[in-house]
Amino acid sequence: MSTTAPAGEDTGIAIEGLTKSFGTQRVVDGLSVTIPKGQITVLLGPSGCGKTTLLRCLNGLETFDSGRITIAGVSIERPAHSGRELERRVSEVRQRVGMVFQNFNLFPHLTTLENLSLAPQLVRGTPRERAQARGRELLEMVGLGDKADVYPSFLSGGPMQRVAIARALAMEPQVLLYDEPTSALDPERVDEVVEVLRRLDAEGITQIVVTHEIAFAYEAAEHVVVLERGRILEEGAPAAVLRNPQEERTRVFLRRFLSTFRPG
């Protein structure tokens, strides 16, 4: 199929001229950026800068107005693609791109194991036995092997978020998107999530994390993109961007956040 490249030839994520408005409010404004493959990229920026909207455009939770996104070998171009064609492409993207939410959004009526095995069974037609076996492996991997038959509401935030990551992994995504994955967690729980991200990084999964926690970016990012008013302000290696920003406005933004959020 012309829209998809073989999984092995995945060349990272290309975003070209992306525009998205809500009403008269232009949230993403002709944004172009390339996200390197197999790395942890952190999207930073003040609230309202468009980073979450950008992330949601990447797996079709928002339909952007114009531009092109190429992700996991699927390219979506707007407004060229619409209706059925758009739906088909979005559905392909979603099968290869996982999403982790700020509030976890686990399915409360299913056990953690059922949370993990539901999508593979329904979407891929994986037999129940196999989906559950894989689910157990993934729970083991995120350190929750003993919680397979527990309902999510009986877990606390850190473990919930680890289940949510494992649930996304059950679909074997090439890309994982994280929307503020640690901001609903107690500070001492943040590390266990970062730990999981590092482990996945070692396996070569492309990960994009939206956050406003600079500390997280310091700790985990291999690539940092700073957004402001729907555009790229600055991007590069974390050491360069965070310690020695080229842009005055990046400096202002970082200073504000460092003073507010960095303890000591």
Place this chain on the structure above:
Amino acid sequence: MSQRAARSCLAWLFAGVLLASAPTTADSLDDMRRSGVLLWGADAVEGGAPYVFLEDPANTESHVGFEVDLGNALARELGVKLKLVQNTWDSLVPGLLRGDYHIAMNGIEITEERAKEVNFSTPYFVAGEQLVVRAESYELNTLADLAGKKVGTLGGSVAERILKNTAGIEVVSYGAQNAPYDDLALSRLDAVLMDTPIAVYFGKPNSKLRMAGASVGECQYGVAIKKDDLRLLGEVNAALARLAQSGELRRIYEDWGLWNDPTARHLGDPRPSVAPAPRYDAYVKALTGEVTFWTRVKRYASYLPLLLQGAWTSLYLSVAAMLLAIALGVALAVSRLYGPRPLQLVAYAYVELVRGTPLLIQLYLLYYGLPNLGVEIPPIAAGILGLGLNYAAYEAENYRAGLQSVSAQQMEAAVSLGLSSRQALRHVILPQAVRVAIPSVTNDFIALLKDSSIVSVITIVELTNRSRELSANTFDYMGIGLLTAALYFLMGLPFASLAKRLERRMARYLRSAT
């Protein structure tokens, strides 16, 4: 009472508006001859003595009454067998026009309004209006004595019209014929004016009451027959004439103690009546007989099979209707929340329209109205359909509330995993919505169980109807009422506890539930 009057108005309205243009069919005479059965519509449940009632309240086939004897004589003259079709009194004419039976005969007075909808045979009986007062009310003997008094009668009857046209009387209208006499005996009324047969059977046997003066006014009972059935009408009139000629008509009325001056004049038979009235005597004897505790217990035990039979009808009618309501309700709620715009509007309109109109009218439309468009639905199916379609509107709202209680983020999480929105709805949203909706659905089912009694207007005999039949034939409102209430309660109980268990089971994933 006002309910009965309202229902009566409705029934006549539907008879007039919806069935006036009923398609012409073959004369019912042909149908009767082909089947060898004369189908006779009457209300043995509330019609009561001496028209049609049950000799043994525990045996629903033990119909007796002067109209049963007359019906049998008519059928014999027509060379066929008689079969009674039960319907509520107010629905007798709509049922006739719908073709549920060939004739309606149940103390139906010949009036101008009714004659617009149906043809009447020559009168088979002429009743007077008889005043009944308490035994000690010596001063009350004529209508003129009733100024400033409270007088009871049957709603929509000729007697009611007479009372309303007499100045100074406070008229109290009833739905059942025994109730005014009970109230009179309890001094809630000063007098009762009703058709002579009713006065003879409900007022006269009561030692606290007496018949005051001679009967006044006149009303004629006729056999109602569809306008198209002119040949059947001719045959019935000829048969009635033969029965009058042979003296059989007179013998029937004498048996039941009903022979009176107006009927004598009408039939041109002035000989005074000296014959005994064995059926009346038997009736009075049964009525005033001693009732010990044990006979009472035995009596209730003998009613139980009938009531259980009615309860079974109520139950399966309600369960079937509820299943329909749930299935349609889910479809409506999902359409309204997730469907394309036109479907949303259809679902919205359905809910508002069905919720905003009375169930009774919907049932009338379904059962008595649709045949007009060539769609005939048998009673049970119409009952299930009517109740189910009606409750679906309420269920739809329950599920809509349930669905809306599930966060939109659940849908986002599901589609992000690659589920189609249909899969997300079915496996993620609905299961959570159901838990929220269960209490209101249970509530609705128990309400439906009781509401299902409304199907008595479309000839179905269920628990409430059976109970009314029994109490009307035994005058034991207390005992049978309690028995019936207990049955409804017991029927609802398992569903309530089942729902509670289900609710608890489904809430096991909530931390607060443990």
